[in-house]
Amino acid sequence: ALGRAEQAFLDVDFDGTLSAAQEALREGGHTPPQLVRIYELLGVSSAAVGEAERARDFFVRMLAIDPSADLDDTVPPRPRAPFLEAR
Numbered sequence: 001a002l003g004r005a006e007q008a009f010l011d012v013d014f015d016g017t018l019s020a021a022q023e024a025l026r027e028g029g030h031t032p033p034q035l036v037r038i039y040e041l042l043g044v045s046s047a048a049v050g051e052a053e054r055a056r057d058f059f060v061r062m063l064a065i066d067p068s069a070d071l072d073d074t075v076p077p078r079p080r081a082p083f084l085e086a087r
Contacts, residue, residue, distance in 0.1 A: 001020050001021070001023040001024035001027055002020070002021070002024040002030070002034060002037070002038060004016075004020035004023075004024075005017050005020035005021040005023075005024055005038070005041050006041070008020055009041055009044075009045070014045040014048040014049050015045075015049065017041050017042075017044075017045040018042060018045045018046065018049070021038050021041040021042045021045070022042065024038050025038050025042075032065050032066065033066075035062075035065055036062050036065050036066045036069050039058045039059065039061045039062035039065070040058075040059075040062055040069070040071065042055075042058040043055045043056075043058035043059040043062060043079070043082065043083060043086075044071065044075055044079045044083075046058060046082075047078060047079035047080075047081070047082050047083075048078070048079050052081065052082045053082075055079065055082035055083075056082040056083075056085050056086045057086075059082055059083045059085075059086035059087075060086045062086075063086055063087060071083050
């Protein structure tokens with residue numbers, strides 16, 4: 001599911017990213033870096049579809065696992081705003 005989430009994200013399919021990343025989260029058994037990536041995908045995708053509050057919650061979880069985590073430089077300002085609030 002994480003691989004599908006990554007591919008959907010690359011395809012700029014935010015609904016597909018959300019669905020696959022949530023499935024990956026339900027599967028469990030991930031390493032901390034994988035969980036950080038799942039929450040990042042969930043956060044950026046949520047922000048991209050206009051769910052800023054939900055995105056911020058995902059980013060809070062991401063930062064709880066790795067306080068030094070950051071978003072890729074290619075993430076535009078709209079999805080970045082909830083991340084900055086979470087930080």
